[in-house]
Amino acid sequence: MPTTLDVLEQGRAQRLAADGQLISALFNHLKSGDSTTVQVPEHSSLGCWLQLYRRALSRPHLRAWAMRLPVDLAGLDEQPDAAPLELPAQLVLNFYGYPYPEHRGQRRVISQALDQSNSFVDPKARLDDRLKRLNQDQQQIADQLQALLDDDDFSLFSSYKTYFKLDSGSFWATAQQIGAALLDAITRSPPFLALDAVDGLQPGAQQ
Structure with missing residues (x-):
């Protein structure tokens, strides 16, 4: 029994x-x-x-x-x-x-936390920290956009010419850094540098 x-x-x-x-x-x-x-x-x-x-x-x-x-x-x-x-x-x-989640970033972070958890009793300290970092990113971008709007020379193209560097350590910031590193590696590779040759940029030259 x-x-x-x-x-x-x-x-x-x-x-x-x-x-x-x-x-x-x-x-x-x-x-x-x-x-x-x-x-x-x-x-x-x-x-x-x-x-x-x-x-x-x-x-x-x-x-x-x-x-x-x-x-x-x-x-x-x-x-x-x-x-x-x-x-x-x-x-x-x-x-x-x-x-x-209120937006896609939070949805991604909460999904990852659930995917990595074996039960609901797992500590959520890391999740709270990740959400805090996302909020920091949003505030940083909002401040930079507001600074652009306050500029006397502001135009619709100002945001396209402005580089937003995220340094919070969030997954957004990490993805940005990884993308920047990959782009840097591509632009330093021999095949890319070979495009500097004039013949390589002329239409019809590579037929």
């Missing part, structure tokens, strides 16, 4: 497996953006809480009391045993302490 410890360990393993399924669902949602909702596995941490809340809200007295509170119950207004459990992705991310 299973001991209490065995039952607890089995429940924990079941919850971790279900949380892993939910991480995959959120990752796919962020990558594709095809749907605004995600299916919540029954045995996940969130799934267990949802079932508990819905059973509680099925009691008339508790529901009447909850309706007087400034709480939105729309997402929980289903039968206790309704299946499958489904919630907006934003609410699921917020439940586990993740922000919902």
Whole structure:
């Protein structure tokens, strides 16, 4: 006969497996953006809480009391045993302490964090730091654009002639640095330098 410890360990393993399924669902949602909702596995941490809340809200007295509170119950207004459990992705991310991405950069960073996590209990310090660096990039670009607008010689071509160097260490900044290094290597390669020859630039010379 299973001991209490065995039952607890089995429940924990079941919850971790279900949380892993939910991480995959959120990752796919962020990558594709095809749907605004995600299916919540029954045995996940969130799934267990949802079932508990819905059973509680099925009691008339508790529901009447909850309706007087400034709480939105729309997402929980289903039968206790309704299946499958489904919630907006934003609410699921917020439940586990993740922000919902506001732009493509944040979507990329949060997707990477989910892809690298084995469970929702993994530390999120690195994610917070990555999001902070992205915000730093946005502020830096906004400041530079504002400086261009304040310039008396501003024109629509000013931004095209201005080099924005990101140094926050974010994935945006890293991608920019890698791109700059690759471009530098290309422009120093013998095939590229050979283009300096006049014949190599004349139309029809290489027939």
